[in-house]
Amino acid sequence: MHNTVKTLGKETIIYSISNIIIRGCGYLALLLQTNILPPSAYSIVIEFYGSYIALGHVLYDLAMDMTYFRFVHRLGKQHTFNIIVTILLVSSLIFSILLILYTPQIAKLTNHLAHMRYFYYMAGILMLDTLLMIPYANLRVEKKTLWFLLVKAVQACAGIIFSFILLYCPVALRCIAYGMYHYLHLPVHLNGIDAVFIATILSNITALAFLLPNFKGFHLVWNKRTMQTIGGYAATSFCTMLFVRLNETLPLLLFRKLVPNNFYSAHTKEEILANFGTACKLTVCITLGIQAFKHAAEPFFFAHLGRKEALKLYRQTMHLFILTSCFCLLLFSVNIDWVAKILIPNPRYRHTIDAVPYLAFAHIILGVYYNLSAAFKLSNHPRYNTWISALGSLVIGCTALLLIPKLGHWGCVYASISGAATMGLLGYYTGQKCYPIPYHKGSFLLLLGCFLALHPIVLWRNTLTFLGAGWSYALLHTIILVTFYRIAIRWKKV
Structure with a gap:
């Protein structure tokens, strides 16, 4: 039992490190891109990656990574690998062909007729990401966590290297354009936006080269009965993932369509979209901790199912999650100005920084929901998770339609x-x-109080300017530390 917990903790740490490395490399690539591309151009990257490619991943993946974990021990590793990769190869090929064939119609619908070739890049990116998914899942099944971390790091670093070469060495883009004209007879003038997409494709190809040994012994398998069983299991997870991803992407997806052209006096809506999309990435300071918690939480929930102290442990887990999250959020909100200056040095991309703490708060609520949804898994009612995610998407869509035309990015x-x-x-x-769990109501009140405190924190910092920047920051930090220390002591006694 001790060794199992130790192994689980080790793997959780490694996967957390993997996430940190990937996000860190993502930020370096972001700095390279925003240093070259103006906000009006970078808004296209934000829209494609934040909306179309994000939703495309759900459609291409078909929740087959979770399905692989479910069936790999029942059907055998090689057979499960062969049959799921076969499904993904066929489905992704069909999706990519349809995407390429209907690109003109899709470009017209999304107001991107001038950027049709970016949809072709998108088809390639999604196809390659799909091919990488099951080999990565296989490494996790085989407990090759260090190799998993290494390949992820290589892929992320390759993205930085290719971004630098293509963005800062124009001759590299000209060589690619020449190759496209000479071999594919496609005359095209490539720009910085092309460089971002091409860098992603090349980094995916690099990762695929490292993962090729995982395809040893692979051959196409078509077993109708097994595929029906796998598909039936994957359907619920697919619907849940689709609605969860819609929750994340709907505001960005609707922003450009709903905001009036002259809504912002000093900026175009495309520039604000680039600013807002960049600001969304700053929430990584909060979401990394939530993701690390998710890695450890699910096995913890199931490990204690049926034990006498289970309900008490689940309640304490929620308390600890909310206390830690709210504490980190308030500290993050106090320091958001200088954090943004470090992570987004280009001032042209810092016009929507004031929205970041509220976006981080939304992620914390979703983390609370993840705790709550354990009741559905523990009681074998996963369909409730799908329905609630669907209702969340409906609320986001309706609220966005009402508020974005009036409030702009704040509507998002x-x-x-x-x-x-x-x-x-x-x-x-x-x-x-x-699955009734006696949660302490005080923890939810703390969550509400944290939300109400976000706006006054900014006002207090401005009000305390007579103390000087250093003393005002010190006072706010002291208030937060003392308040949460007292709350933690009181909860410990209870």
């Missing part, structure tokens, strides 16, 4: 918070019926 923020809050409330009341 409030839509995200409203959808997350809806999921949290429904998760609590539905979970109490499926």
